[in-house]
Amino acid sequence: MKNIHVRSTIQSYDIVIGNHIRHHIKDQLDKNYSSILIITDSNVGKLYAQDIHDGLNQKNIFIEIVDAGEQSKNIETFYNLHTKAIEYGLDRQSLIIALGGGVIGDLAGFVAATYMRGIDFIQVPTTLLAHDSSVGGKVAINHDKGKNLIGSFYPPVLVLYDTDTLQTLPPKEIRSGYAELIKEAMLSDSGLWNKLLSQHLDRITPADLEQFLEMGIKIKAEIVQQDERESGVRKFLNLGHTLGHAIEADLGYGVLTHGEAVAIGLLFAFYVSEQELQAVLPIQELRDWLKRNEYPFLVNTDRIDELIDLMKRDKKTEHNQIQMVLLNKIGDPVTHIVEENKLKNYLTSFVEREIING
Amino acid sequence: MKNIHVRSTIQSYDIVIGNHIRHHIKDQLDKNYSSILIITDSNVGKLYAQDIHDGLNQKNIFIEIVDAGEQSKNIETFYNLHTKAIEYGLDRQSLIIALGGGVIGDLAGFVAATYMRGIDFIQVPTTLLAHDSSVGGKVAINHDKGKNLIGSFYPPVLVLYDTDTLQTLPPKEIRSGYAELIKEAMLSDSGLWNKLLSQHLDRITPADLEQFLEMGIKIKAEIVQQDERESGVRKFLNLGHTLGHAIEADLGYGVLTHGEAVAIGLLFAFYVSEQELQAVLPIQELRDWLKRNEYPFLVNTDRIDELIDLMKRDKKTEHNQIQMVLLNKIGDPVTHIVEENKLKNYLTSFVEREIING
Ligand SMILES: NC(=O)c1ccc[n+]([C@@H]2O[C@H](COP(=O)([O-])OP(=O)(O)OC[C@H]3O[C@@H](n4cnc5c(N)ncnc54)[C@H](O)[C@@H]3O)[C@@H](O)[C@H]2O)c1
Ligand SMILES: NC(=O)c1ccc[n+]([C@@H]2O[C@H](COP(=O)([O-])OP(=O)(O)OC[C@H]3O[C@@H](n4cnc5c(N)ncnc54)[C@H](O)[C@@H]3O)[C@@H](O)[C@H]2O)c1
Ligand SMILES: [Zn+2]
Ligand SMILES: [Zn+2]
Numbered sequence: 132m133k134n135i136h137v138r139s140t141i142q143s144y145d146i147v148i149g150n151h152i153r154h155h156i157k158d159q160l161d162k163n164y165s166s167i168l169i170i171t172d173s174n175v176g177k178l179y180a181q182d183i184h185d186g187l188n189q190k191n192i193f194i195e196i197v198d199a200g201e202q203s204k205n206i207e208t209f210y211n212l213h214t215k216a217i218e219y220g221l222d223r224q225s226l227i228i229a230l231g232g233g234v235i236g237d238l239a240g241f242v243a244a245t246y247m248r249g250i251d252f253i254q255v256p257t258t259l260l261a262h263d264s265s266v267g268g269k270v271a272i273n274h275d276k277g278k279n280l281i282g283s284f285y286p287p288v289l290v291l292y293d294t295d296t297l298q299t300l301p302p303k304e305i306r307s308g309y310a311e312l313i314k315e316a317m318l319s320d321s322g323l324w325n326k327l328l329s330q331h332l333d334r335i336t337p338a339d340l341e342q343f344l345e346m347g348i349k350i351k352a353e354i355v356q357q358d359e360r361e362s363g364v365r366k367f368l369n370l371g372h373t374l375g376h377a378i379e380a381d382l383g384y385g386v387l388t389h390g391e392a393v394a395i396g397l398l399f400a401f402y403v404s405e406q407e408l409q410a411v412l413p414i415q416e417l418r419d420w421l422k423r424n425e426y427p428f429l430v431n432t433d434r435i436d437e438l439i440d441l442m443k444r445d446k447k448t449e450h451n452q453i454q455m456v457l458l459n460k461i462g463d464p465v466t467h468i469v470e471e472n473k474l475k476n477y478l479t480s481f482v483e484r485e486i487i488n489g
Numbered sequence: 490m491k492n493i494h495v496r497s498t499i500q501s502y503d504i505v506i507g508n509h510i511r512h513h514i515k516d517q518l519d520k521n522y523s524s525i526l527i528i529t530d531s532n533v534g535k536l537y538a539q540d541i542h543d544g545l546n547q548k549n550i551f552i553e554i555v556d557a558g559e560q561s562k563n564i565e566t567f568y569n570l571h572t573k574a575i576e577y578g579l580d581r582q583s584l585i586i587a588l589g590g591g592v593i594g595d596l597a598g599f600v601a602a603t604y605m606r607g608i609d610f611i612q613v614p615t616t617l618l619a620h621d622s623s624v625g626g627k628v629a630i631n632h633d634k635g636k637n638l639i640g641s642f643y644p645p646v647l648v649l650y651d652t653d654t655l656q657t658l659p660p661k662e663i664r665s666g667y668a669e670l671i672k673e674a675m676l677s678d679s680g681l682w683n684k685l686l687s688q689h690l691d692r693i694t695p696a697d698l699e700q701f702l703e704m705g706i707k708i709k710a711e712i713v714q715q716d717e718r719e720s721g722v723r724k725f726l727n728l729g730h731t732l733g734h735a736i737e738a739d740l741g742y743g744v745l746t747h748g749e750a751v752a753i754g755l756l757f758a759f760y761v762s763e764q765e766l767q768a769v770l771p772i773q774e775l776r777d778w779l780k781r782n783e784y785p786f787l788v789n790t791d792r793i794d795e796l797i798d799l800m801k802r803d804k805k806t807e808h809n810q811i812q813m814v815l816l817n818k819i820g821d822p823v824t825h826i827v828e829e830n831k832l833k834n835y836l837t838s839f840v841e842r843e844i845i846n847g
Binding site for chain 2: 140141206210213214217218244245246247248249269271274275276277279280281282283284360
C-alpha cells in the first residue's frame with residue numbers, strides 16, 4: 132500500500148494505492164458519516180459497488196447507477212443525482228463516493244461540490260486514466276457547447292485506488308490511461324518516458340502498471356500543488372489536449388477514448404515543437420510505439436477547419452489566441468502561442484504525413 | 490463612501506458603500522477583463538444596467554436579463570446563462586457582474602462559480618436585503634425540492650453597494666431587507682436593535698438606512714469571517730430562518746418576501762427562547778413594531794404539520810434533528826435542538842396567540 136499526500140489550499144488529501152483495498156474502505160475514513168451515497172456507472176456498479184458497500188459496514192448507504200460513458204456528464208444527470216441525494220436524506224454530514232472512471236469522478240465530484248454548497252467526497256478510481264482525473268480537484272460536467280465547461284475546483288477528502296479493479300478494464304481503456312501516463316512522462320525528467328515506451332500493452336504486468344501509476348500520480352500531484360487554479364505551470368498538463376479535445380469533439384464523444392485522442396495530440400505537440408522551437412524530440416519512437424500498440428489515427432485532412440475552430444474555442448484559450456503546450460525537450464515544457472494560419476499549415480502537413488506513413 | 494474589508498480563505502474582498510457609485514465602477518476594478526457579462530433582472534435591468542455599462546467604459550460588455558423573482562433561481566436559467574456566456578465568448582479572464590437583489594446575486598454568483606470552474610464576479614446589490622446575501626460568499630440556485638440546495642461558497646472579488654438604487658425599491662422589499670437587519674441586531678450587542686425599532690419604515694431617511702446597512706454588513710461580515718463554511722457561529726445567522734423558510738415554501742415563493750417570512754420566524758424564535766431557555770426578551774416590542782410597519786402574519790393553524798415537515802427537511806438540519814437558533818438575550822444566541830413534538834406544541838400555541846392578538 133502506497134500513500135501519496137497532496138497539499139491543497141482548499142483541502143489536502145491522501146491518495147492511497149493498493150491491491151484489493153476497496154474491501155477495507157472503512158479503515159481509511161476518519162469521520163462518521165450520517166449517510167453515504169455511492170455513485171457509479173452501469174459497468175463498474177455490477178463489478179464493484181457491492182464490495183464498497185460491504186466494506187463500509189454501516190447503515191444508510193445508497194447506490195446510484197448512471198449509464199456508462201461520457202454522455203452521463205450532463206446537466207440532467209447532475210440534477211437527477213441531486214434529487215436522489217435529497218430523497219435519500221443526505222445532509223451536510225453525509226459522504227459521496229465516486230466509484231468509477233473519470234466520468235464518474237467528475238460527475239459525482241461536481242454533485243458533491245454543489246450539494247448543499249459542498250459535502251465530502253471520496254474518489255475510488257477504477258480506470259487507468261482516472262489516475263489523472265482523480266488528482267487535482269477538478270470536477271465538472273459538459274455543456275452542449277463544450278466539454279467540462281461547468282464545474283469547480285473541489286478536492287476529494289481521499290482517493291482510494293484499488294489496482295485490482297484495473298484487471299477488468301478493456302484494452303481500449305488501458306490505452307486511454309496509458310496515453311496520459313506518457314503525457315506526464317513527457318513533462319518530467321523522471322525516466323518514466325523510457326520505462327513506458329519499453330513496454331507492450333498486451334504484456335504489461337500489474338506490478339509494472341502500479342509502479343507507473345504511482346509515478347504518474349506523483350508528477351501530476353507535484354504540478355497541481357504548485358498551481359492549484361491553473362494560472363501557471365498547471366497549464367502544462369494540457370500537453371496534447373488542445374488537438375486531443377478537438378478530435379474528440381469533432382468525431383463525437385465515444386468514437387475514440389479520451390487518451391486515444393490525446394495520443395494523437397501528443398504526437399502533434401512533438402511535431403509543432405520541432406517546427407516552432409527547433410526542438411529535437413523522439414517523435415519517431417512515439418509514432419512507432421503508438422502503432423505497435425494499436426492506437427487509432429482517426430484524423431482526416433477534410434476536417435482541418437473544424438478542428439482549428441474547436442481549438443480556438445478551447446476552455447484554455449485566453450483573449451482568443453491559440454495557446455499550445457510545446458516541448459524544448461522531454462521534461463521541459465513551455466506554453467506557446469501559435470498563430471492561426473500557421474497552426475492550420477502545421478496540422479495539414481502533420482495529418483498528411485501521418486496518413487502516408489500509417 | 491465606506492469601505493468594509495471581508496477576509497476569506499478563498500478570496501478576501503471589499504464592500505464599498507456609497508451614493509451614486511454605480512457610475513464609477515471602473516475606478517474600483519484593479520484588473521483588465523477580456524469581456525464582462527452583466528446579469529440582471531427585468532426590473533433592475535431597465536433602471537440601472539445602462540449606468541453600469543457606461544461606467545465600465547470598455548469593449549465586450551454584454552447584458553443578460555432574466556425574469557424578476559425567485560423562480561429565476563432554477564437549473565434551466567442557470568444553464569441558459571452558461572450558454573450565453575459561451576456564445577459571448579467569455580473566457581477565464583472575463584468578469585460577471587451580478588446587478589440586482591439576492592436572487593441575481595445568488596444565481597449570477599453560482600454561474601460565475603462554475604463557468605470554466607470559476608471566473609471573477611462582482612456583486613452590485615440593489616435591494617436592502619442584498620446587504621445580507623452579497624456578504625459571505627454563498628451562492629446557489631433552488632432545487633424543486635428545496636431552496637438553495639445546489640450551490641457553492643464562492644466570494645465575489647468586490648461588492649459595490651450604491652445606496653441610491655434603494656430609492657426605487659418597493660415598500661414590501663424595504664420590509665424584507667429590514668427584517669434581516671433586525672435579525673443581525675438580535676445577534677449583536679451593538680445597539681442596532683434600539684436604533685432599528687425606533688424607526689418607522691415610511692419615514693426612514695436615506696442617511697439612516699445607509700448607517701443601518703453598514704452596521705448590518707459589519708455584523709454579518711464579523712460572523713462569516715469567524716466561520717466561513719458554517720460549521721459553528723455562522724449558524725446563528727439562521728435565526729428566524731427555520732420557520733421562515735418553511736413558511737415561504739409552504740405558501741409558495743413570492744406570496745411573502747423572504748424577510749417578511751423571516752420576521753415571523755424571528756418572533757417565533759423569541760417565543761421558543763422564552764419557553765426553552767426561560768429567556769426574557771422584547772417579544773411585545775417586536776410584535777408591535779412589525780404590526781405598525783405592516784408585516785403580514787400569514788400562518789394558519791391548519792398548516793402546522795406541513796410546516797414541521799418542512800422544518801425537518803431544512804438544509805441546516807443534521808442527523809435529522811430540528812436545530813433552532815435561540816436567544817438567551819439580545820446579542821447572545823445559542824443553537825438548540827428542539828424535540829419534534831415539543832416544537833409542534835410551541836408552533837401551535839404561538840400561531841393561535843398571534844392570530845388572537847392580530
Ligand atoms: N478532472 C480531471 O482532472 C480530469 C482529467 C482527465 C480526464 N477527465 C475526465 O475523465 C473522463 C474520462 O475518464 P475515463 O477514461 O476513466 O472514462 P470512463 O469513466 O467513462 O470509463 C471508461 C469506461 O470503462 C468502464 N470501466 C471503468 N472502470 C472499469 C473497470 N474497472 N472494469 C471494467 N470497466 C470499467 C466504464 O464503465 C466506461 O465504460 C472524461 O470525461 C474526462 O473529461 C477529468
Ligand atoms: N447568499 C446568501 O447568503 C443569501 C442570504 C439571504 C438571502 N439570499 C437569497 O436572496 C434572495 C432574495 O433577495 P431579494 O430579497 O433581494 O430578492 P430579489 O432579488 O428578487 O429582489 C426583490 C424584488 O425587487 C426588485 N428590485 C431589486 N432591486 C430593485 C431596485 N433597486 N428598484 C426597484 N426594484 C428592485 C427585483 O426585481 C425583485 O422583484 C433569495 O433567493 C434568498 O435565498 C441569499
Ligand atoms: Zn486528459
Ligand atoms: Zn435570510
